[in-house]
Amino acid sequence: MLDARLRADEPVDLQIHTVYSDGQWLPDELFTHLAARGFRAVAITDHDTLEHVESLCALGARHGVHVVPGTELTTEWRGHPAHLLCYAGQLAGDALAAVAGDTARRQQENTLAVHDELVRRGFTFPRRETVLADQGGALLRPADNARLLLAHGQAGDMGAALALIRDAGYRQALAPLDRAKIFRFDPPLIEEMLADVPLDGIEVYYPIHSGEQTAAYAALARRRNLLVGAGSDSHGPQQRLPVAYPARSVAALLARCGVQVR
Numbered sequence: 372m373l374d375a376r377l378r379a380d381e382p383v384d385l386q387i388h389t390v391y392s393d394g395q396w397l398p399d400e401l402f403t404h405l406a407a408r409g410f411r412a413v414a415i416t417d418h419d420t421l422e423h424v425e426s427l428c429a430l431g432a433r434h435g436v437h438v439v440p441g442t443e444l445t446t447e448w449r450g451h452p453a454h455l456l457c458y459a460g461q462l463a464g465d466a467l468a469a470v471a472g473d474t475a476r477r478q479q480e481n482t483l484a485v486h487d488e489l490v491r492r493g494f495t496f497p498r499r500e501t502v503l504a505d506q507g508g509a510l511l512r513p514a515d516n517a518r519l520l521l522a523h524g525q526a527g528d529m530g531a532a533l534a535l536i537r538d539a540g541y542r543q544a545l546a547p548l549d550r551a552k553i554f555r556f557d558p559p560l561i562e563e564m565l566a567d568v569p570l571d572g573i574e575v576y577y578p579i580h581s582g583e584q585t586a587a588y589a590a591l592a593r594r595r596n597l598l599v600g601a602g603s604d605s606h607g608p609q610q611r612l613p614v615a616y617p618a619r620s621v622a623a624l625l626a627r628c629g630v631q632v633r
Contacts, residue, residue, distance in 0.1 A: 386602020395607025460629030572598025
């Protein structure tokens with residue numbers, strides 16, 4: 372059994388994505404990277420799935436890295452697309468998995484409908500099996516249609532691919548793809564949200580937050596007694612890498628998930 376106790380200065384990262392959703396990290400490659408850099412605890416928050424939690428926890432343990440079970444659910448509030456990070460010390464029951472599964476099902480239905488519409492408009496994808504080989508050629512998520520358009524030279528860049536799939540019926544609320552268009556929930560709006568949604572915490576530490584934004588989120592967390600989160604949102608070795616946040620910065624959240632910070 373991996374010791375779930377950390378020193379205050381040991382590195383953690385509570386938002387990482389793998390090939391099990393929209394990331395490019397192969398699990399073994401990811402944990403080799405994390406172990407080599409001294410990470411002691413991470414959360415693998417693949418979008419809308421808990422299917423691989425058990426195997427990821429076991430793989431992390433073999434590398435000396437504690438894995439906090441988690442997922443990032445795609446949802447919306449007042450019409451704004453939102454991502455909700457969910458963590459647990461131990462999963463009990465299947466309620467969260469059912470919500471995640473329903474979201475994933477609706478995403479796939481929309482992805483297939485968009486694909487059919489693209490084909491109806493004359494787009495062809497003869498190399499689909501090769502382009503989507505990492506998932507057996509299956510269309511699973513909205514990004515898959517964008518990947519096909521790019522790989523077949525039918526869109527010059529990701530922005531053009533997104534425009535094409537939006538026009539073909541892509542529903543952004545199900546899975547926001549364009550990072551520049553993801554709605555930012557600033558502290559005043561989160562105050563309003565808290566009246567509707569009993570959030571336990573907010574992600575205070577995030578790579579693209581400015582110092583001023585981080586301070587504002589931290590102040591909100593203190594004022595409303597919210598748990599503080601910290602995550603890199605790393606999606607692969609060629610993109611943003613995991614960030615070594617000190618365990619002390621998220622000690623209360625880790626404690627809620629059964630990891631003690633000394």
